[in-house]
Amino acid sequence: GAVVSQHPSRVICKSGTSVKIECRSLDFQATTMFWYRQFPKQSLMLMATSNEGSKATYEQGVEKDKFLINHASLTLSTLTVTSAHPEDSSFYICSARDISGLGNSPLHFGNGTRLTVT
Amino acid sequence: AQTVTQSQPEMSVQEAETVTLSCTYDTSESNYYLFWYKQPPSRQMILVIRQEAYKQQNATENRFSVNFQKAAKSFSLKISDSQLGDTAMYFCAFMKPPPGGYQKVTFGIGTKLQVIP
Numbered sequence: 001g002a003v004v005s006q007h008p009s010r011v012i013c014k015s016g017t018s019v020k021i022e023c024r025s026l027d028f029q030a031t032t033m034f035w036y037r038q039f040p041k042q043s044l045m046l047m048a049t050s051n052e053g054s055k056a057t058y059e060q061g062v063e064k065d066k067f068l069i070n071h072a073s074l075t076l077s078t079l080t081v082t083s084a085h086p087e088d089s090s091f092y093i094c095s096a097r098d099i100s101g102l103g104n105s106p107l108h109f110g111n112g113t114r115l116t117v118t
Numbered sequence: 119a120q121t122v123t124q125s126q127p128e129m130s131v132q133e134a135e136t137v138t139l140s141c142t143y144d145t146s147e148s149n150y151y152l153f154w155y156k157q158p159p160s161r162q163m164i165l166v167i168r169q170e171a172y173k174q175q176n177a178t179e180n181r182f183s184v185n186f187q188k189a190a191k192s193f194s195l196k197i198s199d200s201q202l203g204d205t206a207m208y209f210c211a212f213m214k215p216p217p218g219g220y221q222k223v224t225f226g227i228g229t230k231l232q233v234i235p
Contacts, residue, residue, distance in 0.1 A: 034223070043209060043227045044163075091161065095223075106153055107213075107223055109163035 002028050006094050006110025013084055013117055021079045021113045023094030029074040030096035034107065035067075038091045047092075050077040074099075084117040091115075120145045120212050124226035131200045132234050138185075139195045139229045141210030147171075151213040152186065152193045157228075158206040166208070169193065197231075205233045 003026040013019050023033055031052045036044040048069050049057040056069035066088075068080040077096075081088055091114050095107040121144045131137035143152070154166040169177045169186050176184050181201075185194045197204055210226040 041230075043225045046222060046224075049222065093161075093163065095163070106165045106168055107163075112161045 002096075002098055002108040004094065004096050004108045004110040006113055008113060009111055010114045011116070013115070015085055015117055016083055018080055018082045019084055019115060021081075021092055021094070021115075023077045023079070023096070023110050025075045025096045025098075025108070028096075028098040028100070028108075030077075031074060031099050033071060033077040033094055033096045035069065035077075035079050036093045036095065038093060038112075040091075044093060047079075050079075052077075081115065084115070086117045089115055089117045120147075120150075120214065120224045122210050122212050122224050122226035124208075124210055124229050126229045127227075128230045128232070130232040130234055131197070133200055133202060135200055136196060136198045137200055137231065139197075139208050139210075139231065141193045141195070141226055143191050143193065143210070143212050145191070145212065145214070147214050149215075151215075152184075153211040153213065153223075154182070154184070154193075154195045155209045155211055155225075156204075156206045157209065158203075163209075167195065200233045202233050202235060204231060206231060 005024045007022045033050040035047045037047050038044050047062045050069045050071040052071045058064045071077040093112040094110045123142045150171045152169045156164045156166050167177050167179045167182050181198045183196045207228045209228045212224045
């Protein structure tokens with residue numbers, strides 16, 4: 001089945017530093033990837049849509065200068081949390097859909113990244 | 119904008135019994151897709167079952183089945199012969215394929231299911 005690899009699974013950083021999270025589709029191509037944030041015991045909130053070769057589309061209320069997204073190839077999207085603060089601590093999940101799939105093909109999710117900013 | 123509502127924050131079921139998780143949604147679209155995802159303690163999102171809105175037949179996947187009522191905008195998940203491994207958060211999700219080729223998915227807030235031995 002389709003596999004999405006997300007790395008790192010867990011990261012702790014100091015306030016003010018930047019953290020990069022990678023999302024790779026291992027056995028399929030994805031022109032679009034999605035980045036979600038999940039607070040404890042809450043649902044997934046879409047942060048942005050990452051488009052291969054073009055700018056990401058951010059959801060309302062998400063700071064694009066703080067959450068930098070790059071989608072340089074059909075298999076890799078990165079999310080960089082810049083100048084991280086403790087309130088950025090959260091669980092971040094990426095997802096992707098196989099571009100060769102049917103219209104009802106579901107999203108495939110990475111295992112998520114637990115970010116803790118101290 | 120689409121909304122997905124899951125009105126049961128937590129549920130429990132005895133092992134081997136049947137449980138139904140409810141989900142309603144709001145949309146003005148006629149063509150869309152619905153999903154149930156499972157998130158166990160590992161936090162990995164796992165697809166449980168999917169339904170195309172244009173199909174009247176309810177989807178089934180082994181012990182999992184849905185009751186899709188398009189007019190009522192209802193999409194409930196039935197788990198039969200519940201197993202301990204079914205313990206997880208269950209998210210109902212809505213996807214509309216817009217023009218342009220990418221699909222945004224809207225998730226409900228989830229239902230925490232506990233299977234009791």
